[in-house]
Amino acid sequence: MKRTLLILAIVFCGLAIVKALECQECLEDNDVYCVDQTSYRNCIKSKPFGNVISCPDDTVCTNSKNVCVKSSDLAESEVDVCGTSGGNQCATCTNQKYTCVSKNQFARCSESVVVDSNIYDCDTDEICSSEALEKYDNICTPSCVLDFLDVRATCSNSEYTTTTTAAPTTVTPSTEQKNSACTEAEKDLQIPKETLYFFTIYKEDTSCHTYLYCERTESTEWDTVYLSCHQPKPYFDSTTSLCVSTKPTGCS
Template sequence: MKQISEVIFFLVALAFGGVHGECDVCNTNNPVACHSETVYSLCINDQPTMNFVTCPADYICTSDVYVCYPSNSSVASCTNSTIDESSQCGICASRNNLYACLNETTIAFCFTDGVPHYESLSYCPAGTVCDLNAESGFCTVSTKAAPSCRQSQWTTPEPTTTTISASTSYTTPIATTTTSPVPTTITTPAPTTTTTPVPTT
């Protein structure tokens, strides 16, 4: 009975587009690529960014409108149970978390936030590979170490610079002083009458 309900659930999920079985490919219904059953990254220009995000506990990565769905109500878009352990693409896992390997020869610096910064890329010299376990530097001769990241099918987004030219004008208001007349009270002395006695004769 349990197997019948699982088959029915799978067929319903398939009918609603929940199963695509594509790993590391940007979805059409949401702007992410699922890399395993629970791990995804955002896509920019239809390319995964390699900034991995994990779905909450008991949720799976899907190609549906919302990325993560409860595992008991949906089917994972990518059925890899984990990311290839030999590949640590885009993960700040070097000594002191200084850098991440984005592919075999591209390095992104992580600074202090644990996230690779795509605006600060560096590249390994010819004949060397990006190695998170390098004893010194970031790259090791390819005959002595395997690359820490083998995701060569991913395209690392190139940093772009956009210059916006705009003229800005500022108007500084001129300070004006308004003087209001101060009300004044003029006191006019009341006319006084002086009576002078007239002499009588």
């Protein structure tokens, strides 16, 4: 039955291709970049801009026009983009024999470990979906039937590299450490006094998985947010102030 549904779906290949909803990417539905589960930035022309906005208490960042919605109130078409309803994780082995490692590549799983010595490619115009593997026993799915099958690409990166398995640091700096880091970055980066906010890598994390949002206040203190980059873009790139999949020069 599962394979029959997949075959029938191919008939509908004239349907529009659905873009995956990914954490830390600009969403087409509402022009929002979910920084994490409870904060976001706005987007113009698929690029995030402006300061980090925190969602109200008990709400999460979604693809809804309202952006922040209570998890219990999510409509069928709405997704907790950086949370549990965001779908299967990229390059992560769970209870399946295979896992997606890029938009159109997959690898074998050995218990909970990705066997990345052999990476397999889906056919042209197919995407890799761990959700499709779970539902229809086929990890590669024609892009044109995503809407019909109600599945999406598991990964947002176009090509797999071993950097996607890196994990962000779990050590959270104190308020004093964050303030000190913002002050140091202001000097090092020569941030103009009229600049209200900026992003900077957190130097104590030499793996480049974390960064800081620094916003000026009327006092000498900073309003700061300690942020992490997640798979499949686990590194913070200081030149673009964005999370990227390739490790920047100088990161351990």
